[in-house]
Amino acid sequence: MPPEPSTEVELKFLLLPGEGQAVSRNPLLAGATGTALSSVYYDTPDLDLRKRGIALRVRRAHGRYVQTVKREGGTSLFDRGEWETEIGGPEPDRAALAGTPAGDIPAAREGSGLRSLFVTEVRRTSRIVREGDDLIEISLDHGEIVAGDRRASIDELELELKGGEARGLFVLARRLVGDTRLRLSFESKSERGYRLAAGEAPAAYNAADVHVTGDMTGAEAFAVVMRNCLAQICDNANLLRETRNAEALHQLRVGLRRLRAALATFEPILPGGEFPRIVAESKWMGSELDAARDLDILIADQADAERDDDGIDRGPAMLDERLRVARAASYDRALAAIDSMRFALFVLDCAEWVEIGDWRESRDEEVAALRDGRASVLAAVALDRLNRKLRKDAKHLATLDPSARHHVRIKAKKLRYAAEFFAEAFGKHGKGHRRKFTAALERLQGALGDLNDLAVSGQTLLAATGEEDAASVLHAGRKEARLLKKAVRACRDWRRAKAFWRDRHS
Structure with a gap:
């Protein structure tokens, strides 16, 4: 048998x-x-x-x-x-x-x-x-x-x-x-x-594919997505303890952002007081990693800028020692957060809440209908909501200041991650449209991310060294103009992409 x-x-x-x-x-x-x-x-x-x-x-x-x-x-x-x-x-x-x-x-x-x-x-x-x-x-x-x-x-x-x-x-x-x-x-x-x-060799853990099918319930889909996000967070945190791996730190931050995107996506079925606390704790953990990531990017950019015309990398010997000292201190801070009881309990609390939280027992009719109904229905509601928010905020992208562009970038990330969470929720219907939609979103997110890195790099340099490079400021201004044009084009392409979750038969 x-x-x-x-x-x-x-x-x-x-x-x-x-x-x-x-x-x-x-x-x-x-x-x-x-x-x-x-x-x-x-x-x-x-x-x-x-x-x-x-x-x-x-x-x-x-x-x-x-x-x-x-x-x-x-x-x-x-x-x-x-x-x-x-x-x-x-x-x-x-x-x-x-x-x-x-x-x-x-x-x-x-x-x-x-x-x-x-x-x-x-x-x-x-x-x-x-x-x-x-x-x-x-x-x-x-x-x-x-x-x-x-x-x-x-x-x-x-x-x-x-x-x-x-x-x-x-x-x-x-x-x-x-x-x-x-x-x-x-x-x-x-x-x-x-x-x-x-x-x-030990390597950073990228996000694994999420397998949410349309016949799952909304609650089952949430658990599948959150397991995926928590695995990326925990396994990269464990690797970072073993070695100060810059990519592990980056992927840990990505995992935290994906977790917050999941919470935003499934918010309609998550009533109760634990939701804002989990969001707040994930933001705290992300903030403990920000300085290390910003310095990683700045040092890498400066190394690229200092390559000779012959292609030989002479950057590391020329980098400001103060940046390396600042990066070491920022990694100390990141590792202290990872080894803290606060982080351990955040992960455990989050896991417990997903598994047996009160949200599973809510008797609110609207909440229960989405939670216990088909995941594809919840997906369509969530994607519509996130799509509307991004369209509204990105309406005048070319004239937004860096702070406002950063908020647009966050909304673009949430929509992109949500689209990836539900990639299989609608079966084969709209598959081509989904690929075009997510590809356009990825280009928009990438262009806005480059703009944000540019805006943050000057602040990071000033904080680490107490100095601001005039030549870098001039270069950054020219680069910003090029990147903004790229972002505006990507935004236009995304607006033209069809909402794949509406292209289905049910």
């Missing part, structure tokens, strides 16, 4: 050295037992499983072998589809793949279609506790991922729901706050293993 599907619901947190011991002394883990877990992960030569968001492993524990297939992409923040089967040995049982997502891939079903890629060796200390009516397994995992001669450490805390409701997960997480900073992570061991096996 094919394995029965189940849903794995868990919170996972990354631990720093020493935090695991502190957590292990928490009374919640009194009487915990230790288990050695050895797991081998498999895929086809072309990585067909990974491309479809599927992981296949065979785990050995207590002398037994269990084959597990996992699939990303539930309609809840922290759930994953899971198919488990006890098998007779260490190699994958292809017959047991029937009825699982892996079984739908021909190469995985073939006799020689799978190969081992990496192994995880973990010492798991765990205990099942009761929180009210909810049963939760608390697990501390310490070990490593091994791919050939490459190794990466594993230090994680997992809270997995074994029975009851998700509320208990968040209650227990808060009871562990004193022992760890609760660095929420969305990256699975399997994804880390794939990167290790490929020899990929």
Whole structure:
């Protein structure tokens, strides 16, 4: 018989050295037992499983072998589809793949279609506790991922729901706050293993595609979008802790902006007092990163400007040392914010609110109709509203001052992100119009972004060095005129683009 599907619901947190011991002394883990877990992960030569968001492993524990297939992409923040089967040995049982997502891939079903890629060796200390009516397994995992001669450490805390409701997960997480900073992570061991096996250096996490289909409810669509945004935020924050990666900082800021765009998009179904608090906390976190990003851009621009005609980059040796000192200080500030309890609780609070917040229970008829109705209906309402706001504010773009242009840019971002969130919500109808619409919006956003960078660079230079370069000011004025013409053309193209969400049959 094919394995029965189940849903794995868990919170996972990354631990720093020493935090695991502190957590292990928490009374919640009194009487915990230790288990050695050895797991081998498999895929086809072309990585067909990974491309479809599927992981296949065979785990050995207590002398037994269990084959597990996992699939990303539930309609809840922290759930994953899971198919488990006890098998007779260490190699994958292809017959047991029937009825699982892996079984739908021909190469995985073939006799020689799978190969081992990496192994995880973990010492798991765990205990099942009761929180009210909810049963939760608390697990501390310490070990490593091994791919050939490459190794990466594993230090994680997992809270997995074994029975009851998700509320208990968040209650227990808060009871562990004193022992760890609760660095929420969305990256699975399997994804880390794939990167290790490929020899990929740690890299910033760009936004993954969002898969919101029209037959989802508005609430399900919101959870899918927010999981996507929170994953981008958390995984880039975790990378930034390891290395002062400028692109990770940039993508963390992008994730925060996408999260605020999601909140603006789904605002009609989000009544209650938590909404403005989550928005305010996301803005605070963004403000802690702004100086570092502004200095990254300024230093990169100055390096470009100082290239010789022969193409040799002589910029770094000529850059003002004061800019580098200011950038180091700004990164210190960004990292302090990322490691703060305020940021940890912002992420946890946001996740809890999305998963079990009061907005899900609102009895307001208009709210409930959009929340519980088809996502495509909510999408059309949201896109119409955001589109109207941008059209109004961008009406006289050529005559707006930098501050007003910046507000237009923010509205353009929100509309673009919303269009991307709902890219699949209307099926194939209007697909060509959607591409033209989002491409025009991207050009508008890019031109306005260049104008904003230009406006901010002078302020950043003055703040960092106490000086203003006269030649740079003159150059900036000429560049502004060129960029403004580009933005006006992009705005005109966007206005002519058809609203793709109206080009559907329902």
